Amino acid sequence: MRTTRTEITEAEIAAARARLPRAFARSSHEQARLWLLSSAAAALTLYCLYRFDFLSWQFIDGSAKFGAVVIAQLFPPHGYEYTPDFLKSMGETIAMAFIGTLLGALLAFPLSFLASRNMMPVRPVQFGTRRFADLLRAFDYLIWALIFVRAIGLGPMAGIMAIAIVETGTFIKLYSEAIENLDRKQMDGIRAAGGNVLHVVRFGVLPQVLPMMLSNTLYMFEHNVRSASILGIVGAGGIGFLLADRLRAYELQEACLIIILVVLTVYAIDYLSRVLRERFIVGRAEPAKISAKPAAP
Amino acid sequence: MNPPDTAVARFEAHYAEHRRRKTASTALFWVVFLACLAVAVITARFDIRILVEGLPRTTDFLERMIPPIALSTFADDVADWYWGFGKWMGSLLNTLLMAYLATVLGTAIGGVLSFFAARNLVKSYAVFWITRRVLEVARTVPDIVWALLFVLAYGIGPLPGVLAITVHTLGAQGKLFAEVNENISPLPLDGIRAAGGNWLHEMRFGVLPQVLPNFLSYTFWRVELNVRSATIVGFVGAGGIGHDLFTAIQLLYFSDAGAILLIVVATIMLIDMISEKYRHRIIGKDSLSH
Numbered sequence: 001m002r003t004t005r006t007e008i009t010e011a012e013i014a015a016a017r018a019r020l021p022r023a024f025a026r027s028s029h030e031q032a033r034l035w036l037l038s039s040a041a042a043a044l045t046l047y048c049l050y051r052f053d054f055l056s057w058q059f060i061d062g063s064a065k066f067g068a069v070v071i072a073q074l075f076p077p078h079g080y081e082y083t084p085d086f087l088k089s090m091g092e093t094i095a096m097a098f099i100g101t102l103l104g105a106l107l108a109f110p111l112s113f114l115a116s117r118n119m120m121p122v123r124p125v126q127f128g129t130r131r132f133a134d135l136l137r138a139f140d141y142l143i144w145a146l147i148f149v150r151a152i153g154l155g156p157m158a159g160i161m162a163i164a165i166v167e168t169g170t171f172i173k174l175y176s177e178a179i180e181n182l183d184r185k186q187m188d189g190i191r192a193a194g195g196n197v198l199h200v201v202r203f204g205v206l207p208q209v210l211p212m213m214l215s216n217t218l219y220m221f222e223h224n225v226r227s228a229s230i231l232g233i234v235g236a237g238g239i240g241f242l243l244a245d246r247l248r249a250y251e252l253q254e255a256c257l258i259i260i261l262v263v264l265t266v267y268a269i270d271y272l273s274r275v276l277r278e279r280f281i282v283g284r285a286e287p288a289k290i291s292a293k294p295a296a297p
Numbered sequence: 298m299n300p301p302d303t304a305v306a307r308f309e310a311h312y313a314e315h316r317r318r319k320t321a322s323t324a325l326f327w328v329v330f331l332a333c334l335a336v337a338v339i340t341a342r343f344d345i346r347i348l349v350e351g352l353p354r355t356t357d358f359l360e361r362m363i364p365p366i367a368l369s370t371f372a373d374d375v376a377d378w379y380w381g382f383g384k385w386m387g388s389l390l391n392t393l394l395m396a397y398l399a400t401v402l403g404t405a406i407g408g409v410l411s412f413f414a415a416r417n418l419v420k421s422y423a424v425f426w427i428t429r430r431v432l433e434v435a436r437t438v439p440d441i442v443w444a445l446l447f448v449l450a451y452g453i454g455p456l457p458g459v460l461a462i463t464v465h466t467l468g469a470q471g472k473l474f475a476e477v478n479e480n481i482s483p484l485p486l487d488g489i490r491a492a493g494g495n496w497l498h499e500m501r502f503g504v505l506p507q508v509l510p511n512f513l514s515y516t517f518w519r520v521e522l523n524v525r526s527a528t529i530v531g532f533v534g535a536g537g538i539g540h541d542l543f544t545a546i547q548l549l550y551f552s553d554a555g556a557i558l559l560i561v562v563a564t565i566m567l568i569d570m571i572s573e574k575y576r577h578r579i580i581g582k583d584s585l586s587h
Contacts, residue, residue: 041401048398052455062451070450088340095341098333138562142441142529146546151358152351156341161351230439234532237341244533247445263437 070252077260078253086242086258090265092156093238096231097224100160104167105217108133111168112175113201119179129172136169141227145236156237163224163231170220178212179205215277222273229262362555379556385541389560391455392537396523399459403466403523404516407432410467411474412500418478432475436468444530458535462526466519473515474508481507517572524568528561 017024026034049055113119115129144162152158187204195203232240239262246255337343366374379385413419414428440461447457486503494502531539538557545554 045398045401048394048401048459051394052398052459054456054459058451059456062447062456066447066450070446091340095337095343098337099341099343102334134566135562138565139558140525140529142532143542143558143561146532146543147358148351148355150546150549151355152347157344157347157351160341160343161348161355226439230441233441233445243442244445247442247449250449259438259442263434266437 073250073252074256076253077257079251079257082254083257086239086261089232089239089242090229090261093228093232093240094225094265094269096156096159096238097163097221097228100163100228101167101217101221101224103160103164104220105171105213107164107168108171108175109213112172112179115172115176116179118182118184119205130176133169133172136165137173138169139166141166141231142234145231146234149235154235154237159228159231159236159238162236163228167220167224171217174216175209175213178209178216182208218273218277222269225269226266229266358551361551362558364552364555378552381541381553381556385538385557385560388536388538388541389564392527392531392539393524393564395455395459395462395535395537396520396527399462399466399527400516400520400523402459403463404470404512404519406463407467407470408474408512410471411478412504414471414475415478417481417483418500418504428471429475432468432471434468435464436472438465440465440526441530441533444533444535448534453534453536455536458527458530458537461530461535462523465526466523470515470519474512477508477511477515478504517575521565521568521572524565 021027025031053059111129111133114125115133117126120126120129141162144165145158148158148161152161182205186208187200190200190204228238228240229243230240232238232242233244235241239258243255243258243262246252246258364374364378366378410428410432413424414432416425419425443461443464444458447460451457451460481504485507486499489499489503527537528539528542531537531541532543534540538561542554542557542561544550545557
């Protein structure tokens with residue numbers, strides 16, 4: 001193919017610039033705003049660096065120490081003789097996540113009907129339940145864990161309760177959104193055929209929302225295994241307790257082994273849960289859309 | 298006698314077969330589920346008695362977080378409750394600035410790394426693979442564990458907290474940004490290459506304009522997450538309002554704990570609202586599926 005080269009003259013460029021100024025450059029107003037915003041952000045960043053001692057010997061000394069002491073001592077992982085203990089703790093972590101998620105789901109299921117607009121005609125009750133759920137979710141797992149550790153004592157029960165409380169909030173939100181999105185026609189059909197409220201829920205609502213609920217629950221279980229693995233840091237059971245203990249005692253190689261174990265378990269659970277969700281929960285089950293809530297995505 | 302081979306009979310047979318299979322799989326599900334539950338109950342030493350005894354103590358704990366406030370002496374009671382308001386606001390400012398700095402540093406580093414972690418933008422598979430693994434480690438290790446590690450080296454204070462959140466942020470941002478990078482249109486890049494641009498030109502003029510809105514929206518979301526993280530890392534000695542909260546709960550200063558919790562929740566909800574508003578302004582609501 002032959003291409004022809006067209007010369008663009010300076011005059012043509014000037015004409016285009018005059019006609020479409022914003023295609024060539026930002027307007028001076030925009031430019032000023034952008035410049036102001038970015039210099040403010042840069043100034044704040046500099047101030048923060050100064051405030052938090054990044055610009056001091058402490059940072060340099062600490063970095064040297066971090067490289068020489070922490071990183072160098074983490075590897076190679078060590079302490080294989082404790083592996084049975086670690087595995088047992090990891091099992092406890094998964095069990096905490098499992099029971100906590102389950103309790104949360106069981107508590108949230110009836111409440112989620114109260115929180116859906118199409119099921120709960122009394123608006124204040126619906127609104128109140130939603131805000132209650134927001135309140136439960138607003139605190140992080142670790143904050144609840146801290147409270148439960150003080151209230152019911154050290155151990156996995158505190159962790160289970162922390163997960164159950166946060167999950168009740170999350171599931172009320174997720175489940176009630178699923179319920180609000182359902183198709184009314186099936187419910188109308190059952191009502192027209194003479195079904196009562198229970199019939200409508202059992203045959204009109206559940207078949208539509210259950211796949212979504214199961215999928216979300218499984219997804220949150222996966223997420224909670226991650227959360228449960230750090231709850232032990234404040235004494236709420238699970239592998240986090242051993243990890244914090246080893247780190248504070250400078251047993252870095254054993255800590256490294258624990259971290260590797262946690263990471264591998266998290267990957268395994270992620271994989272398993274994805275396979276389960278894709279293979280067994282058919283229907284319109286979308287991957288859970290939990291925006292921005294708990295700790296680590 | 299054989300049943301007549303009619304459509305109805307065939308349907309009935311199929312239906313019976315379908316029902317049988319369905320019942321079998323449901324039964325299997327419940328058996329597996331109950332077995333898992335039994336194992337979990339034993340492993341986690343789940344005890345309903347602790348729960349029953351603990352719940353009243355927990356509600357009592359929560360109730361004592363809000364001291365008695367009478368309508369007649371409302372102002373004095375609230376002032377009494379928030380006796381440490383100035384101190385807590387100082388800690389809150391620390392926490393917010395920690396979150397800000399960690400977001401800036403983490404996003405900057407993660408943003409640069411994301412170009413090396415996008416399969417369509419780097420030629421060398423080794424570079425891609427190593428960057429991906431680095432990002433993976435940075436984000437899979439929880440931020441509070443990073444904080445514990447950094448506290449060992451840098452001592453107690455906000456510095457290790459900022460570093461911990463930075464590392465976690467760069468891992469998370471790097472991965473999200475890399476996915477955005479991989480979804481861009483290659484046509485502008487071809488154009489720049491044809492006009493004689495080098496790799497940096499391609500990134501600056503071909504990739505960046507396409508990905509910037511998504512980057513910004515993820516960053517707003519990250520600010521919100523990092524404020525939560527900045528509160529939490531205070532529990533292991535990384536300063537900020539989390540440290541005050543931790544001390545108050547550990548020492549059973551109920552009303553202090555309640556006052557600080559209220560501050561934390563109000564802040565998080567406020568940031569939630571602001572960031573949502575800006576996110577929606579930058580990018581359509583539908584594109585925010587993460």
